Amino acid sequence: MAEGKKRTALDIIQNYDGPKIRIMEVCGTHTHEIFRLGIRQILPKQVDVISGPGCPVCVTPVGYIDQALWLALEKGVTICTFGDLVRVPGTSMSLADARSKGAHVEIVYSPIDAYEYAKNHRDEEVVFLAVGFETTTPPSCLAVKQAMSDGLTNFSLLTANKTMPMAYEAMKGSADAFLYPGHVDAVMGTKAGEAMVKEGMSGVVAGFTAKELLTAFAVILAKFPQGKPFFKNCYPRVVTEEGSRSAQALMDEYMEPCDSEWRGLGVIPKSGLQLREEFSACDARKKYSIPKMDGKANPGCRCGDILKGQCKPPECPLFGKLCTPEHPVGACMVSHEGACSAYYLYGGNAHE
Amino acid sequence: MSDLITLAHGAGGKQTAELIDRVFKAHFSNPQFTGDDAAVLPVGGTNLAFTTDGFIVSPPEFPGGNIGKLSICGTVNDLSCMGAKPLYLSCAFVIEEGFPMEKVEAYAKAMAETAAEAGVRIVAGDTKVAGKGQVDHLFITTTGIGQIMDGVQTSGTLAKPGDAIIVSGDVGRHGCTILLERNQFGIDADVTSDCAPLWGTVESMLNTTKDIHVIRDATRGGVGTVLYEIAAQSNVGIHLDSQAIPVDPAVRGVCGMLGLEPLYLACEGRLVIVAPRDVADDIVAVLRKGKYSQNAAIIGEVTADQPGRVVMRTEIGAETLLPPPGGELLPRIC
Numbered sequence: 001m002a003e004g005k006k007r008t009a010l011d012i013i014q015n016y017d018g019p020k021i022r023i024m025e026v027c028g029t030h031t032h033e034i035f036r037l038g039i040r041q042i043l044p045k046q047v048d049v050i051s052g053p054g055c056p057v058c059v060t061p062v063g064y065i066d067q068a069l070w071l072a073l074e075k076g077v078t079i080c081t082f083g084d085l086v087r088v089p090g091t092s093m094s095l096a097d098a099r100s101k102g103a104h105v106e107i108v109y110s111p112i113d114a115y116e117y118a119k120n121h122r123d124e125e126v127v128f129l130a131v132g133f134e135t136t137t138p139p140s141c142l143a144v145k146q147a148m149s150d151g152l153t154n155f156s157l158l159t160a161n162k163t164m165p166m167a168y169e170a171m172k173g174s175a176d177a178f179l180y181p182g183h184v185d186a187v188m189g190t191k192a193g194e195a196m197v198k199e200g201m202s203g204v205v206a207g208f209t210a211k212e213l214l215t216a217f218a219v220i221l222a223k224f225p226q227g228k229p230f231f232k233n234c235y236p237r238v239v240t241e242e243g244s245r246s247a248q249a250l251m252d253e254y255m256e257p258c259d260s261e262w263r264g265l266g267v268i269p270k271s272g273l274q275l276r277e278e279f280s281a282c283d284a285r286k287k288y289s290i291p292k293m294d295g296k297a298n299p300g301c302r303c304g305d306i307l308k309g310q311c312k313p314p315e316c317p318l319f320g321k322l323c324t325p326e327h328p329v330g331a332c333m334v335s336h337e338g339a340c341s342a343y344y345l346y347g348g349n350a351h352e
Numbered sequence: 353m354s355d356l357i358t359l360a361h362g363a364g365g366k367q368t369a370e371l372i373d374r375v376f377k378a379h380f381s382n383p384q385f386t387g388d389d390a391a392v393l394p395v396g397g398t399n400l401a402f403t404t405d406g407f408i409v410s411p412p413e414f415p416g417g418n419i420g421k422l423s424i425c426g427t428v429n430d431l432s433c434m435g436a437k438p439l440y441l442s443c444a445f446v447i448e449e450g451f452p453m454e455k456v457e458a459y460a461k462a463m464a465e466t467a468a469e470a471g472v473r474i475v476a477g478d479t480k481v482a483g484k485g486q487v488d489h490l491f492i493t494t495t496g497i498g499q500i501m502d503g504v505q506t507s508g509t510l511a512k513p514g515d516a517i518i519v520s521g522d523v524g525r526h527g528c529t530i531l532l533e534r535n536q537f538g539i540d541a542d543v544t545s546d547c548a549p550l551w552g553t554v555e556s557m558l559n560t561t562k563d564i565h566v567i568r569d570a571t572r573g574g575v576g577t578v579l580y581e582i583a584a585q586s587n588v589g590i591h592l593d594s595q596a597i598p599v600d601p602a603v604r605g606v607c608g609m610l611g612l613e614p615l616y617l618a619c620e621g622r623l624v625i626v627a628p629r630d631v632a633d634d635i636v637a638v639l640r641k642g643k644y645s646q647n648a649a650i651i652g653e654v655t656a657d658q659p660g661r662v663v664m665r666t667e668i669g670a671e672t673l674l675p676p677p678g679g680e681l682l683p684r685i686c
Contacts, residue, residue, distance in 0.1 A: 010668065032611070038670025100356065109537055210667050326366070336611060347661075347673030 009218035018225035020046040027181030028055030028337025035342040050309030051339035056132040057084045059262045062295030065090035072103035080114035081129040111143035118155035130157040138247040141254040156284040165192040166271035178203030182235040189243030207235040264304030303330035313343040364572030365677035389430035401436035404495040410684040416545030420459030424466040427496040429569040432554040436498030442476040444493040449484045470549035510565040511586035513656040516632035520623040520645040522598040527617030541602045548621030548644040566626035576615035577677040589658035598647045
């Protein structure tokens, strides 16, 4: 039964004879899974897949890394961060380089780990690098909540939390249909995607298994030739219309929208989250009066164009030469969710 | 900055190979210097296999074994992969000041039991104690010598197009066990290390056929790293069927959550075997009767095209590269 269904989705995809279409996957985990499964190779020629700005590490601007470096090197702060971010180059170095110069950088697997680190090391000032979308923001809020209720004064967030809806707006000219991020929508529900239909933008919410991804592609390819914008939740197992009310309430209690800079896309109004005024004690920018930093990326790096879908990784002059997973120049090569890393590792260029 | 040793240099992947080539090979190179698990030494009309291995696993105790058992399995398996019956071992201990005697004894007991099972004698040793903080708990190094069975020649350079690729059981269990034991991820799963001495397994295969081209134990870096090494050493391509690779459901679940590839998690009781297609079914049949190889399976084949690469046929029927090994996945697993 399952086998028959899978073949049907595969049939729809492989026999697609409709017009040229650009499908943008907005989620980094989708980027990785699509490469891992080899989905790009089974798509007909006129179906183009673009990796959008859904890898939190990739869209984090250079200036943010510079601020973290400043905290670590100038203020002697202990930085707690997800591992990927350690290798992202700032203007002059990465956090990994700073570590070999004596900076204290702890790798954690969740914001709660960072809070616990602060609780167990009260003699250190601890800052968690809060990057990520609506999936990682609620646990960051929870960490602040626990730190405040414990009376911890040595824990704060350097926020770069981002939200998806304004990014969809900014990206809508770059693709014909979005593959909406299943994890984000599990938290936020389907409203943002549904609203995009009114703006003429189609999309489906996709899960992460082979079957779920094939189904999502099949639905897009079946509906697109009809010429009418559409939205469908192809991940109903996990995503509901309203999403997780408790996670939304938690975010709303602790955070408020702010303008946010995305690598490659520039500043998108109201696309970020920052801690509300009453939680300023846990806002590293205020606590340490961090100066604004613009940051300079390597001028040859085309991560920005790649994130906008205007360039494929192999078209970047650094790709696979100066920029490899061992020695990344751009953020898209650092994270496993980054388009360049996935292209490089799964041999995307070798198959073209 | 690139001239400092990093954890990646010890991960058994690309950086380890670079370190060996650039430093150790450059200084040690000689006719017997080996790229395989053990060196082959012609002595008195017979071929001996000789190898050594250091163990620094953290934590030193884990479901399915401890550092003592591991230290015997590692060296026994390296010898076995050369088709050599393990004969004698030596062991060197570096112990941290303040470490409980009771634990040293528990590890020694595990070493004796494992050695007995493998039919090997521990005949010499050395003990050093380092000041508190100068080592972490205890480190063990074992060195072993074995006699290569007549008519057997295995090497990573001998894989031929058309050969079948076999694994002797489900992959990634040891690495997954250690990862869960460190408890950094807050994941609970019932996974036991596959740590086992494999001479019996190898002997049963070689009693079935001596027509085996490569036997490797997939330790650090897992089966994926071993396959890339074979592809490079033999200058062949390797095509895998992802659906045929045995993975314990709990290991698959953990890998799914953490975004890890089971082929790159360490094993401590798994062999990768490359043999002509016409003997492959017999090998799998005899393996499946063995104590440590009941889930043996043919997972792919050696090809002439795409030399140096490992290509996977995915569950949707597309072909992708298995991402080449690199970087530190998880330090101190063995």
